Amino acid sequence: MAKVLMKGNEAIGEAAIRAGCLNYFAYPITPQSEVAEYLAKRMPEVGGVFLQGESEVAVGYMIFGAAGCGERVMTTSSSPGISLMSEALSYIAAAQCPAVFVNIMRGGPGLGGILPSQGDYFQAVKGGGHGDYHLLVFAPDGVQEAVEMTMNAFTLAEKYRGPVMILGDGMIGQMMEPVEFPDNLKSEPSNKDAWATSGMDKRKSDKRNLVRSLFLDPTELNANNLALKAKYVQMKKEEILYEGYNTDLDYKVLIVSYGTMSRVCKTSIDMMKEEGIEVGLLRPRTLFPFPEEAIFKAATRESCKAVISIEMSMGQMVEDVERCVRGQRKVDFYGECGGDIPTPEKIIEVVKGLL
Amino acid sequence: MGKTFSKPEAMSSNMTHYCPGCTHGIVHRLVAEAIDELGIRGRTVGIAPVGCAVLCYNYFDFDFQEAAHGRAPAMATGIKRVRPDLIVFTYQGDGDLASIGMGEIIHAANRGEKFTTIFINNAIYGMTGGQMAPTTMPGQRATTAPTGRDTELTGMPIRMANLLKELVTPGYITRQAVLNPKQINKAKKAIKKAFEYQVANKCFSFVEVISTCPTNWGLTPLDALKWAEDTLLPYYELGDYKIPE
Numbered sequence: 001m002a003k004v005l006m007k008g009n010e011a012i013g014e015a016a017i018r019a020g021c022l023n024y025f026a027y028p029i030t031p032q033s034e035v036a037e038y039l040a041k042r043m044p045e046v047g048g049v050f051l052q053g054e055s056e057v058a059v060g061y062m063i064f065g066a067a068g069c070g071e072r073v074m075t076t077s078s079s080p081g082i083s084l085m086s087e088a089l090s091y092i093a094a095a096q097c098p099a100v101f102v103n104i105m106r107g108g109p110g111l112g113g114i115l116p117s118q119g120d121y122f123q124a125v126k127g128g129g130h131g132d133y134h135l136l137v138f139a140p141d142g143v144q145e146a147v148e149m150t151m152n153a154f155t156l157a158e159k160y161r162g163p164v165m166i167l168g169d170g171m172i173g174q175m176m177e178p179v180e181f182p183d184n185l186k187s188e189p190s191n192k193d194a195w196a197t198s199g200m201d202k203r204k205s206d207k208r209n210l211v212r213s214l215f216l217d218p219t220e221l222n223a224n225n226l227a228l229k230a231k232y233v234q235m236k237k238e239e240i241l242y243e244g245y246n247t248d249l250d251y252k253v254l255i256v257s258y259g260t261m262s263r264v265c266k267t268s269i270d271m272m273k274e275e276g277i278e279v280g281l282l283r284p285r286t287l288f289p290f291p292e293e294a295i296f297k298a299a300t301r302e303s304c305k306a307v308i309s310i311e312m313s314m315g316q317m318v319e320d321v322e323r324c325v326r327g328q329r330k331v332d333f334y335g336e337c338g339g340d341i342p343t344p345e346k347i348i349e350v351v352k353g354l355l
Numbered sequence: 356m357g358k359t360f361s362k363p364e365a366m367s368s369n370m371t372h373y374c375p376g377c378t379h380g381i382v383h384r385l386v387a388e389a390i391d392e393l394g395i396r397g398r399t400v401g402i403a404p405v406g407c408a409v410l411c412y413n414y415f416d417f418d419f420q421e422a423a424h425g426r427a428p429a430m431a432t433g434i435k436r437v438r439p440d441l442i443v444f445t446y447q448g449d450g451d452l453a454s455i456g457m458g459e460i461i462h463a464a465n466r467g468e469k470f471t472t473i474f475i476n477n478a479i480y481g482m483t484g485g486q487m488a489p490t491t492m493p494g495q496r497a498t499t500a501p502t503g504r505d506t507e508l509t510g511m512p513i514r515m516a517n518l519l520k521e522l523v524t525p526g527y528i529t530r531q532a533v534l535n536p537k538q539i540n541k542a543k544k545a546i547k548k549a550f551e552y553q554v555a556n557k558c559f560s561f562v563e564v565i566s567t568c569p570t571n572w573g574l575t576p577l578d579a580l581k582w583a584e585d586t587l588l589p590y591y592e593l594g595d596y597k598i599p600e
Contacts, residue, residue: 053429061459064422198438199438200418
């Protein structure tokens, strides 16, 4: 299929349809409202469901209900909205239902601002809602990757029977890039007869299904949490994605950066290369599971003297980078999160300061 | 002589955990009878609330989902929109529906979502141990209103059926009670009618049921029935509040 020029938010909406998701619930919030506007038009064209809920709280449970009865479903929001959906995320994880959540991050905390940010790393990766659960978190660095990750998210949500998050930012949502929708990322929905509340008639079964998160018996609750943990262990084995950039050379500094920020870092690396300074970049493409071993290996390359996490935040992923480096190198941090994205020149200045 | 009476197919054989004199069991049975009579058990999905009825799925025998506190109407919306062929109902108490879930119920009703809500109004929080509900009567004692509900501080009890009937969107809104056999028979008819409207894909349907909570009211089951008759029914008037054209 030929490439088309699309805005990130619209491309994410189209990606859901192309992946076979015909159910979308959302509440408007800048900078991702174009997803809802796009799907308000597109879903009726393809016989799908579009509904604007009364709040992100309600939308979270519309997603839960639809996922619980076994249908593919997606919502999109931005940081403050994801906070409101985090209650439902905890329930959906506990009840083991597949669903796709997209967070087009804006600045926070509070109302913050509407410009791009990566301030929701902790929220996405460490929880957000209550209890022991994780989301499978993908971090695209542009419109094409956002499309591919969104399409693939439905398959993985079903593989793990749990919520998957696409963690983008306002830049990815708002910018236009050439994009194509790979047919091979469309998948058939999995058979959900074993657990979904799809109606006994439809399943031709006299056994009813329950979708729940309450386990008053401590043994039962522990068993559910162990089942969730087993999934997270499997994700760590099978789903870690990352990209190395300029990492086959003897670099002195390793940058760890993801999403929009990593693209600026690549520009800086190219500019420093012209000056004869080699800098490597390790870009996590999944934030949970996190590329722990890849970062350790890249950081402990003999030529590498320093590691720096560069983020559009006040320092969140850096805590995981430090954990992965296990004290073998000094780990620095640089970040801005008011909505101004650090420039290539600023990154070069920071990196040179480490040499 | 053959078997002349049995439990509805839509009910399970489990013993309920409800307190003596609690009317949840009666309402469960009415719901199950209506589902049996309409032959919809195989395509029904119930939504359990948070409150005493959180485990109500143990007493029914068809698909069920369990919501967070107050969110049942949003979950029902999600199910009904993506699977309009399913029959969906929420079963909610007054803390769940009229307090924390006020936003969800109003908007679901106003969108005219084609599901059914069974709303148990017993003027108190049951499961958490007798705290004040939005439906608690003036002067009624609760653990968080130890000297009785002070309406100067907390306003007047919310009448959900009256509130929902004001929405312009068509719907079936009724208030029933289960304090005596006559009322129970009427409530049964209303619950069945609510499901019939859904089967016909007609409108949102809402059955408020005035119920008792002897344990948290500090009354015997019989005194609780009398107190509900004398105190709740004059304020929460029974009857159909809205019928779709």
